Amino acid sequence: MNAPSPRPNERLVHLALGDRAYDILIGPGLIARAGGEFISRLKGRRAAIITDENVGARYLSPLMDSLQTDGVEAVSLTLPVGEKTKSFDNLAAVTDMVLSARIERNDAVIALGGGVIGDLAGFAAGIVRRGVRFVQIPTSLLAQVDSSVGGKTGINTRHGKNLLGVFHQPDLVLADTAVLDSLSPREFRAGYAEIVKYGLIDKPYFFHWLERHWKQVFEGGPERIEAIAVSCQAKADVVVEDERETGRRALLNLGHTFGHALEAATAYDSSRLVHGEGVAIGMVLAHRFSARLNLASPDDAARVAAHLSEVGLPTEMWDIPGELPPTEILMEAIAQDKKVKGGKLTFILTRGIGQSFVADEVPASEVMAFLEGMRNQ
Amino acid sequence: MNAPSPRPNERLVHLALGDRAYDILIGPGLIARAGGEFISRLKGRRAAIITDENVGARYLSPLMDSLQTDGVEAVSLTLPVGEKTKSFDNLAAVTDMVLSARIERNDAVIALGGGVIGDLAGFAAGIVRRGVRFVQIPTSLLAQVDSSVGGKTGINTRHGKNLLGVFHQPDLVLADTAVLDSLSPREFRAGYAEIVKYGLIDKPYFFHWLERHWKQVFEGGPERIEAIAVSCQAKADVVVEDERETGRRALLNLGHTFGHALEAATAYDSSRLVHGEGVAIGMVLAHRFSARLNLASPDDAARVAAHLSEVGLPTEMWDIPGELPPTEILMEAIAQDKKVKGGKLTFILTRGIGQSFVADEVPASEVMAFLEGMRNQ
Numbered sequence: 001m002n003a004p005s006p007r008p009n010e011r012l013v014h015l016a017l018g019d020r021a022y023d024i025l026i027g028p029g030l031i032a033r034a035g036g037e038f039i040s041r042l043k044g045r046r047a048a049i050i051t052d053e054n055v056g057a058r059y060l061s062p063l064m065d066s067l068q069t070d071g072v073e074a075v076s077l078t079l080p081v082g083e084k085t086k087s088f089d090n091l092a093a094v095t096d097m098v099l100s101a102r103i104e105r106n107d108a109v110i111a112l113g114g115g116v117i118g119d120l121a122g123f124a125a126g127i128v129r130r131g132v133r134f135v136q137i138p139t140s141l142l143a144q145v146d147s148s149v150g151g152k153t154g155i156n157t158r159h160g161k162n163l164l165g166v167f168h169q170p171d172l173v174l175a176d177t178a179v180l181d182s183l184s185p186r187e188f189r190a191g192y193a194e195i196v197k198y199g200l201i202d203k204p205y206f207f208h209w210l211e212r213h214w215k216q217v218f219e220g221g222p223e224r225i226e227a228i229a230v231s232c233q234a235k236a237d238v239v240v241e242d243e244r245e246t247g248r249r250a251l252l253n254l255g256h257t258f259g260h261a262l263e264a265a266t267a268y269d270s271s272r273l274v275h276g277e278g279v280a281i282g283m284v285l286a287h288r289f290s291a292r293l294n295l296a297s298p299d300d301a302a303r304v305a306a307h308l309s310e311v312g313l314p315t316e317m318w319d320i321p322g323e324l325p326p327t328e329i330l331m332e333a334i335a336q337d338k339k340v341k342g343g344k345l346t347f348i349l350t351r352g353i354g355q356s357f358v359a360d361e362v363p364a365s366e367v368m369a370f371l372e373g374m375r376n377q
Numbered sequence: 378m379n380a381p382s383p384r385p386n387e388r389l390v391h392l393a394l395g396d397r398a399y400d401i402l403i404g405p406g407l408i409a410r411a412g413g414e415f416i417s418r419l420k421g422r423r424a425a426i427i428t429d430e431n432v433g434a435r436y437l438s439p440l441m442d443s444l445q446t447d448g449v450e451a452v453s454l455t456l457p458v459g460e461k462t463k464s465f466d467n468l469a470a471v472t473d474m475v476l477s478a479r480i481e482r483n484d485a486v487i488a489l490g491g492g493v494i495g496d497l498a499g500f501a502a503g504i505v506r507r508g509v510r511f512v513q514i515p516t517s518l519l520a521q522v523d524s525s526v527g528g529k530t531g532i533n534t535r536h537g538k539n540l541l542g543v544f545h546q547p548d549l550v551l552a553d554t555a556v557l558d559s560l561s562p563r564e565f566r567a568g569y570a571e572i573v574k575y576g577l578i579d580k581p582y583f584f585h586w587l588e589r590h591w592k593q594v595f596e597g598g599p600e601r602i603e604a605i606a607v608s609c610q611a612k613a614d615v616v617v618e619d620e621r622e623t624g625r626r627a628l629l630n631l632g633h634t635f636g637h638a639l640e641a642a643t644a645y646d647s648s649r650l651v652h653g654e655g656v657a658i659g660m661v662l663a664h665r666f667s668a669r670l671n672l673a674s675p676d677d678a679a680r681v682a683a684h685l686s687e688v689g690l691p692t693e694m695w696d697i698p699g700e701l702p703p704t705e706i707l708m709e710a711i712a713q714d715k716k717v718k719g720g721k722l723t724f725i726l727t728r729g730i731g732q733s734f735v736a737d738e739v740p741a742s743e744v745m746a747f748l749e750g751m752r753n754q
Contacts (some may be wrong), residue, residue: 095541096536099537099540127541128540130529130531130544131544131621138593159473159476163505166543336719
């Protein structure tokens with residue numbers, strides 16, 4: 001009935017997580033094939049789809065059709081667009097809907113959307129009956145290369161972002177690359193920043209490839225699928241080695257400590273800064289800070305900034321529209337980040353392009369002096 | 378400073394769950410020693426205590442004193458007594474309190490109470506920052522021998538009991554046997570039913586020992602500690618073998634399918650039936666049903682009923698005060714139980730005392746005819 005996956009124009013990344021192993025399929029048209037992939041990989045025949053208003057308007061109906069054609073009974077819940085959707089109230093609404101749909105352990109919750117929907121739906125899947133099956137259909141580039149892989153789920157609270165959640169690995173990820181054509185250039189660029197990150201962590205050759213091929217990645221075609229597959233494989237390798245982030249997985253936070261602080265400093269106002277843009281600026285800062293500590297050459301920081309700038313991403317704090325709060329407030333945001341142990345700061349630093357490492361006990365005073373210098377250049 | 382644990386009059390049960398391994402300490406006076414055990418086993422120095430009004434009135438202050446003496450900064454939240462406390466609203470309240478207390482990954486949530494508090498606090502500990510440390514101080518016999526061991530946590534929803542939750546193993550369990558003296562005889566008996574269950578699953582010698590020593594177990598002293606330790610070890614053995622209940626752990630449900638149905642049929646009205654009483658009747662029914670299927674001798678069922686009856690537990694459906702709903706309604710409650718796969722019923726049956734096994738595909742018609750016969754004897 002169904003051709004074996006992956007098909008010739010697709011890529012498959014396997015996460016070898018023992019009894020939680022799963023596949024990521026990457027290629028165009030996977031939403032229209034979701035039913036076939038579902039029944040060939042999952043035992044259950046029921047699904048509860050969680051989506052948002054934008055994505056749902058385009059893709060819910062083809063997804064439902066595909067599931068129905070292959071005999072999967074599906075119901076859906078459409079939520080508002082935006083970060084505020086990751087709330088305790090919506091967690092209650094989603095779990096109630098999933099239980100009403102009589103989803104049992106072998107049935108699945110399907111997240112059809114970006115990181116917000118994936119994080120919320122994955123959290124719900126992780127707590128209904130202490131864990132039901134979970135399928136990710138990420139529709140943003142950021143979700144395809146980052147949040148849909150690795151099992152982190154969560155919601156926001158008044159105390160901060162992602163402070164409640166579970167580790168709950170999906171059973172299948174379908175990254176339909178055709179849907180990326182409908183993203184705005186700014187959304188695409190924000191996801192691209194995370195692709196660059198994988199090169200900067202430990203794949204210098206991938207960063208060099210991106211410098212040469214980024215236009216094709218933005219335009220679509222085989223290079224886009226290749227870039228997404230390399231990114232998923234890179235994240236998969238780290239997750240398999242360190243599923244619950246006790247060590248190496250922290251490398252994925254390259255650029256994120258500064259980035260999160262800037263997001264907090266702009267009150268998560270996406271008209272000023274989105275996550276990927278914060279990461280872009282954060283990665284440049286991480287390379288410059290490493291140069292300041294005499295760990296890396298300033299040329300590497302310049303090369304990173306040049307590439308990110310070429311694709312249209314912000315690279316400087318002053319690229320963010322509007323006023324930034326004083327450096328003390330930025331430092332507070334950094335200190336409140338989860339990557340703080342006993343008052344000391346943990347940072348991802350680098351010895352050059354593709355040579356990142358986890359640095360414990362970075363003095364807060366150094367970070368503060370560096371930030372103060374950066375914004376007043 | 379602190380004498381090594383366990384002390385001479387104590388018992389220690391170790392759960393060898395790899396990087397989630399932990400100890401259960403069993404003995405009198407452990408609440409007064411909680412601070413010392415905390416700091417010798419956990420890295421963090423903060424704790425958020427969750428308790429209920431009854432237990433908190435007696436034991437919160439000695440627990441806080443002990444933690445403070447050993448340098449652990451503790452805050453507390455006291456919730457109403459009863460099953461209704463296991464709600465989504467209280468999960469929100471507890472997680473908010475834990476985040477306000479700035480509990481980080483190495484700090485702990487402490488559950489001081491029975492199964493309700495343990496299930497709720499454990500769930501909160503499992504989702505704050507995707508998992509912080511968790512200490513169980515069970516104060517009911519039922520919680521000491523059952524719910525505090527094994528990592529199941531959860532809350533109730535309008536769809537049923539424990540339908541939302543996570544597996545989150547504690548890092549330490551302190552079963553203070555002195556607190557059991559303040560339990561009502563009915564509460565103690567309800568916990569004792571679960572102790573008998575471990576004998577009936579696969580320890581015939583333990584059942585025989587209980588037949589001879591139950592009075593000392595009820596009165597306190599070394600036999601009580603012994604019975605609790607054997608029970609914790611029995612549960613620990615099953616949990617280590619099958620942490621996430623994919624196979625053998627289902628044996629722990631002996632008596633629970635019938636028991637849960639009776640609890641549902643009495644609308645969880647504890648004046649009519651508490652969990653342990655439902656399990657007592659359920660275990661007798663499971664043995665009789667096995668005899669009806671020619672798997673076991675009717676003499677074994679009679680012997681189980683005789684022992685449970687001797688200690689003062691109900692053993693027959695008509696022991697439950699008030700009217701029971703029709704058998705069809707009981708069957709519906711059984712079918713809604715989680716242990717149903719694709720419409721077929723999974724039951725724990727037995728070949729005799731201490732010879733239980735998981736039986737798949739038990740015909741619902743057999744169960745119904747059996748139940749109909751039992752209530753009309």
